[in-house]
Amino acid sequence: MTSQSRGDGLDWPKLFATRAERMKASEIRELLKLLDQPDVISFAGGIPDPALFPAQAFSDALAQSLTGDQAGQALQYSVSEGYLPLRQWIAARMGSLGVKCTADNIVITTGSQQALDFLGKLFLSPGDTALVGWPTYLGALQAFNAYEPRYDRLNPMGNRLPADFKAQAEAAGGRVKFAYLSGDFANPTGETVTREARERVLDLAEALDIPVIEDAAYQSLRYEGEEVPPILALDLMRHGGDIEKTRTLYCGSFSKTLAPGLRVGWVCGATPVIGKLVLTKQAADLHSSTLNQMAIHKVASADFAGQVARIKQAYQSRRDTMLKALDAHMPDGVSWTHPDGGMFVWITLPEKFDGADLLAECLKSERVAFVPGKAFFADGSGANTIRLSFSRMAEKDIAEGIARLGRVVKRKAG
């Protein structure tokens, strides 16, 4: 079991097996052992730095939630839509992002991963088409795959006509059911979707009469540049500020701001869809942990802005270190993204490279790890891409790790 799930949401044996020439099981086992070595510098995972968790604030909030009258509520069954004061706090937060709404527009989920699972369950039948980026968040593909969709490429600035998406979906025996994208510092690329591109996605969604699933997991972690309004906010502007007329389902999370271990996320959208998600939630697991929702509410109410500021300061500096090291150590022919926020830098290597192959080489000869990019592509392309995360590491390790990676890339390129 442990090889399937290392707490980073990645199926490592499968990642290795994406290598052009499939690796033998014995070779994969050896590589998995190397991944666990303490001298490996790992840019894999996509995991917050635990040193930045507000542990004391959570400890106090939990103790308070288990004192007096609140204890019975904190430990008891609760409503499927989630803890009302938390939904109210989230509604106010959404308001500050340009999304005027009430608690009735919010359903609490077990992290935003569960939101993706529920939306897949709600919208997809086998053979239906989901529009996703090439690449896109691997966990979204994993969630949607359970409902056996076909994928088509969402490329906001491309020129394909809505009728073409529709015709291809129908030829494949289904219909286009939604467009999924992450707008801010997306996993895996770190890139941000421009306002113009967001409007284009809404145009396409309107033409196809489909919902937009906006994955906003990293939205709060901007280190530079100007905020781009959430797609849901742009959708509201098209409808006189009436959320009931919108088609965008905003999936938020406290995993990257407060802590992932409590598993609290949400969906914000028009009440008919939220109502269906509440019934889906009831059938799927009744509700998310009451206690955790109460603790998240207390910690967020007390100092959300301060906590986010502390994280941003640390991660921004790590991003800068990584970008500087890439400049210093990567040979010509290698390019990478310059994210304005989030946790990831995405590297495109010369065509002849295979990410899984490179990872094997890097682990063996230089003790450095990352995620091969191919798994993030629904069409199986992207073999020459890799994902690096800078969120969890000391800056000296980032600099050293990129130097090691650069040595292997230079050797293989030369």
Add this chain to the structure above:
Amino acid sequence: MTSQSRGDGLDWPKLFATRAERMKASEIRELLKLLDQPDVISFAGGIPDPALFPAQAFSDALAQSLTGDQAGQALQYSVSEGYLPLRQWIAARMGSLGVKCTADNIVITTGSQQALDFLGKLFLSPGDTALVGWPTYLGALQAFNAYEPRYDRLNPMGNRLPADFKAQAEAAGGRVKFAYLSGDFANPTGETVTREARERVLDLAEALDIPVIEDAAYQSLRYEGEEVPPILALDLMRHGGDIEKTRTLYCGSFSKTLAPGLRVGWVCGATPVIGKLVLTKQAADLHSSTLNQMAIHKVASADFAGQVARIKQAYQSRRDTMLKALDAHMPDGVSWTHPDGGMFVWITLPEKFDGADLLAECLKSERVAFVPGKAFFADGSGANTIRLSFSRMAEKDIAEGIARLGRVVKRKAG
């Protein structure tokens, strides 16, 4: 939203609408308002008494989990299969029930409700057949319904041949995919499946080559009579104690013993199915709250037996009070179950009664509530049944509530 999910897992408007002559929306709204009145004595829900939650033990365990090195782990992403020390504790507990297994045979779920959702997802395609009791746990039907099965009746002591189940399933365009049952003090009837009947279920499952889903949510709450081995334990006996050869998937929960609000349950079974459930979990919500798993582990390790003993003492006494009151107040022609444990008594009224109708009358004239039984039947029968829970109430309220119910039943019977 609030009318959909009151924290009791029941869709009340739908329950009312099961009435033979459908109620008007306005009438249902009036009834829902009555349900919330403080003078109503409610035998509805199926909810533990919060006064019995080990709140202080949880508070201490959570504080400990957020101290020093543990804090980073408690608040971080974790593996999808669940927190290893908790899985080890559960494996030992399963051993004490006659199920020899290791942590590799356990996956942690967000309550046992999530286990039912995942097993439905894993096994059912639209049109497939699920075998369930008439009646059965409503939440199981809600979880399975998402995968659009057909239901057939599981009646362990009945005489139908396996070939008949198979032929009917195939005629309906699918296959029989599993048998689902709750063996101990089942929701909604409170009845226990005898050892002989459990063996018959295994015989049927072997003949059809299907898994058995054993819902053991109430298993620890026995107040009298002899323990019946879990179906999984009987399955092991058939296979020389080798869990890898069994077909039973045991769904356990801490909701009825420690606290439901933390949402921690598990599935125990052969590793190939557990491995698939781990991948399902990863795609669905990555993992259950790490912190909650650590807290449950600490509280269970410290005094599981003591906590269960305290609950049993309180609930047994409430059950006795309810059975005595039913003897005193119910007219001839009304029968009810005599559960050896759990939280429920199931009442069968004369044929002419309609549970939803009776509930409307009881709320209006006597301020007493319960759950109409029809919703627990996959075939829409059972209109003359009702479910009463005795777990959350003071004994004087139980006695008074049954007296009120008796008055209405007598009036309508006469």
